[in-house]
Amino acid sequence: MSAEDNFRDRVLKIVHLIPRAKVLTYGIVASLSGSPRASRIVGGILHQWGLQNSLYPDLPWQRVVNQKGGISTHRIGMGDLQKKLLEEEGVFFDHEEKIPLKKFLWKPSDKMIKQLALPDEILCKLETKFDL
DNA sequence: CGGTTGACTCGCG
DNA sequence: TCGCGAGCCAACC
Numbered sequence: 173m174s175a176e177d178n179f180r181d182r183v184l185k186i187v188h189l190i191p192r193a194k195v196l197t198y199g200i201v202a203s204l205s206g207s208p209r210a211s212r213i214v215g216g217i218l219h220q221w222g223l224q225n226s227l228y229p230d231l232p233w234q235r236v237v238n239q240k241g242g243i244s245t246h247r248i249g250m251g252d253l254q255k256k257l258l259e260e261e262g263v264f265f266d267h268e269e270k271i272p273l274k275k276f277l278w279k280p281s282d283k284m285i286k287q288l289a290l291p292d293e294i295l296c297k298l299e300t301k302f303d304l
Numbered sequence: 305c306g307g308t309t310g311a312c313t314c315g316c317g
Numbered sequence: 318t319c320g321c322g323a324g325c326c327a328a329c330c
Binding site for chain 1: 309310311312313314
Binding site for chain 1: 324325326327328329
């Protein structure tokens with residue numbers, strides 16, 4: 173948990189913070205972790221974590237979805253489970269199997285964002301990701 | 305060490 | 318508005 177955590181550890185830490193019945197997109201997690209264009213890596217890390225879940229056994233991985241509010245885990249066979257887990261905590265899907273991000277996207281508190289000490293450039297990109 | 309991969313995104317037509 | 322292709326980049330092996 174030190175300042176020299178690698179990208180992977182920062183990603184896992186962020187995901188760990190997502191409140192129940194809220195979601196974040198891969199891109200936002202990437203930005204909050206300090207690398208706005210590494211959204212694919214976020215997926216890769218969570219996938220990897222899934223294969224060998226030992227580090228953060230209670231990681232709420234289901235709370236990370238794509239930019240459209242859709243589930244990206246169908247092709248690895250986790251789609252049904254992810255949807256089920258989300259619905260169990262109160263998230264619902266629209267007629268196109270998309271989560272209304274207007275309602276369920278989690279915007280971390282300013283205080284929390286401040287603690288991440290992100291460069292202005294990233295903070296700027298973050299803002300655009302929250303207004304839908 | 306370097307090529308490959310991919311739970312993604314963005315921009316252009 | 319909507320696909321689709323190209324770009325992306327840390328992790329993995």
